[in-house]
Amino acid sequence: MAxxxxxxxTRGLTIRFGGHTAVDKVSCAFSRGVLTAIVGPNGAGKxxxxxxISGQLKASEGTxxxxxxxxxxxxxxxxxxxxxxxxxxxxxxxxxxxxxxNVRLVVQAREKKGFDVFSLARSHSELADExxxxxxxxxxxxxxxxxxxGLSHGDQRKLEVxxxxxxxxxxxxxxxxxxxxxxxxAPVILDLIAEIKEQEHATILLVEHKMDVIRTLADRxxxxxxxxxxxxxxxxxxxxxxxxxxxxxxxEIADV
Amino acid sequence: xxxxISHDTPRSKILTVILLAIGIGxxxxxxxxxxxxxxxxxxxxxxxIVLVASYDLMLGYGGIVSFAHTMFFGFGAYGIAIxxxxxxxxxxxxxxxAIAGILVSAVAAVLIGLISLRVRAIFFAMITLAxxxxxAVLVSQLSTITGGEDxxxxxxxxxxTPAFKLMSAKIFDVSVNGKLLNYYLLxxxxxxxxxxxxxxxxxxxxxxxxxxxxxxxxxxxxGYRVVIYRTAVTSIxxxxxxxxxxxxxxxxxxxxxxxxxxxxxxxDILLMVVIGGMGTMWGAxxxxxxxxxxxxxxxxxxxxxxxxxxxxxxIPQLLDPDRWLxxxxxxxxLSVYFFPTGIVGRLRKNG
Numbered sequence: 001m002a003x004x005x006x007x008x009x010t011r012g013l014t015i016r017f018g019g020h021t022a023v024d025k026v027s028c029a030f031s032r033g034v035l036t037a038i039v040g041p042n043g044a045g046k047x048x049x050x051x052x053i054s055g056q057l058k059a060s061e062g063t064x065x066x067x068x069x070x071x072x073x074x075x076x077x078x079x080x081x082x083x084x085x086x087x088x089x090x091x092x093x094x095x096x097x098x099x100x101x102n103v104r105l106v107v108q109a110r111e112k113k114g115f116d117v118f119s120l121a122r123s124h125s126e127l128a129d130e131x132x133x134x135x136x137x138x139x140x141x142x143x144x145x146x147x148x149x150g151l152s153h154g155d156q157r158k159l160e161v162x163x164x165x166x167x168x169x170x171x172x173x174x175x176x177x178x179x180x181x182x183x184x185x186a187p188v189i190l191d192l193i194a195e196i197k198e199q200e201h202a203t204i205l206l207v208e209h210k211m212d213v214i215r216t217l218a219d220r221x222x223x224x225x226x227x228x229x230x231x232x233x234x235x236x237x238x239x240x241x242x243x244x245x246x247x248x249x250x251x252e253i254a255d256v
Numbered sequence: 257x258x259x260x261i262s263h264d265t266p267r268s269k270i271l272t273v274i275l276l277a278i279g280i281g282x283x284x285x286x287x288x289x290x291x292x293x294x295x296x297x298x299x300x301x302x303x304x305i306v307l308v309a310s311y312d313l314m315l316g317y318g319g320i321v322s323f324a325h326t327m328f329f330g331f332g333a334y335g336i337a338i339x340x341x342x343x344x345x346x347x348x349x350x351x352x353x354a355i356a357g358i359l360v361s362a363v364a365a366v367l368i369g370l371i372s373l374r375v376r377a378i379f380f381a382m383i384t385l386a387x388x389x390x391x392a393v394l395v396s397q398l399s400t401i402t403g404g405e406d407x408x409x410x411x412x413x414x415x416x417t418p419a420f421k422l423m424s425a426k427i428f429d430v431s432v433n434g435k436l437l438n439y440y441l442l443x444x445x446x447x448x449x450x451x452x453x454x455x456x457x458x459x460x461x462x463x464x465x466x467x468x469x470x471x472x473x474x475x476x477x478x479g480y481r482v483v484i485y486r487t488a489v490t491s492i493x494x495x496x497x498x499x500x501x502x503x504x505x506x507x508x509x510x511x512x513x514x515x516x517x518x519x520x521x522x523x524d525i526l527l528m529v530v531i532g533g534m535g536t537m538w539g540a541x542x543x544x545x546x547x548x549x550x551x552x553x554x555x556x557x558x559x560x561x562x563x564x565x566x567x568x569x570x571i572p573q574l575l576d577p578d579r580w581l582x583x584x585x586x587x588x589x590l591s592v593y594f595f596p597t598g599i600v601g602r603l604r605k606n607g
Contacts, residue, residue, distance in 0.1 A: 054477070077476045077479050077480055077481040077482070078481070080478060081479050088474075092471065092477075093471070094471050094475075095471070097467070101463070105463060105467050108460055109480055110479060114460055114485070115488070116460040116461060117455075117459050117492075120263060122263065163478060167479070
């Protein structure tokens, strides 16, 4: 975890909803080539923390720094353009468009072609070729022309990963990528994440509940508890810690 | 041919036939349907196709509800009227009036968009309603400039009026005069504007609009600044509506609140979009044609029906031409009930 490899950092990141502090002064840095699993019980603020980083929510306090630049005040679209890739927990796609068009739109956004008014979208074969290549990579090539709303849950999860790949981000943020997937579908996603980790040398943040997944993929675990950072370190040592015991085994910290 | 319509084919045989019939009908209207009434109808259809398509650009593609579309239409119409009235008749007045109207329209749309589009869609709808009402009041109050409720009659270049004879001979019994030139100016400009819009919806920009309509939250997350795209499409739509208003003003040689600003026109536009089919440019063509034809010919048609059913009880009273709005309303309810995706959506589903 060398310091100059840091791509993303949050400093004292906080958000309050009325009197409730959902994310409480979380300071944490994430480095290139490291997969960090973010764990914690339901309601610990994991997804809220993600929303603060990717810009769906505005922080009450604290800053988000991406590649040395303060992005706290930027809208989500600009954060994406600067290399922050976010996949969503609840599938959140363009339902009545085709699988291909979903990916093509992301490639088009990355290539900043969205304001081109007079050429035909279909004439940009370079965007289409890249979209097709990505679909092949996530094993969705044969479903390219299908409408997304007709896809199985598992295939929609794969498409979610495809959109992230199309962004070519510096930071990948996965929010429970295998939630609701069957036992035989989940490995496809997990293999993809492992592949991204190796090939792209990217910073990866992963919110996950399944301990076996964390054990195989994570290089580092941070634990959120009531919105605050409760533990941070190597998987083996964090797993043993009291907070994780409490969160996952249901024991009170006092009992341990 | 395919690239002219941006590869956006009708995707239905019946629809192709209908669209060809409308296109050919409008192109040869002065020869196929001579007479001033049918010419007026044809011109109105052409203008409303552009106006409705520009509204659908916002509503059907951008997912934005606006009630200010007649205001933008009015900007163009009043631009022509005020320029011709104050600068005198001439092509330069028409050009200045049209350009001014289009510019004012585009800028006003950007301002309204930037103020209100970043909030909720309903807020934008309310803002447009308020601004359009305020503008209508302003127009009726500033009677020294706008003619108030009476509107403005003005002169257009002689070359565009019936008094100008291009040649003494007639073609197919139709005299080749300025009125004919005026019609073709309107027709070809309308066709050009329509093809530009067809190009826009099939461009990369158009694909972003569809994404925003589908899921604006995700469109933002994948890197498109939604408020900027919404504002841009509102501005393009407003500019084209103003161009349509300018064309109609050149044709009518009169502009008043009733022809260019009334809420009635706003409601008509909404009905035409829904009847034709939202989210498809071809829907505007079908919707505007069906609606304008019904507006203009339902009454005479009902008179025919009354005469035919004279001996029967009650039916002649129901079919009285004075009740044409009732029947138009009924037609609208039936069409929405049976074709919720509009005529175009329905035809595409069938084949």
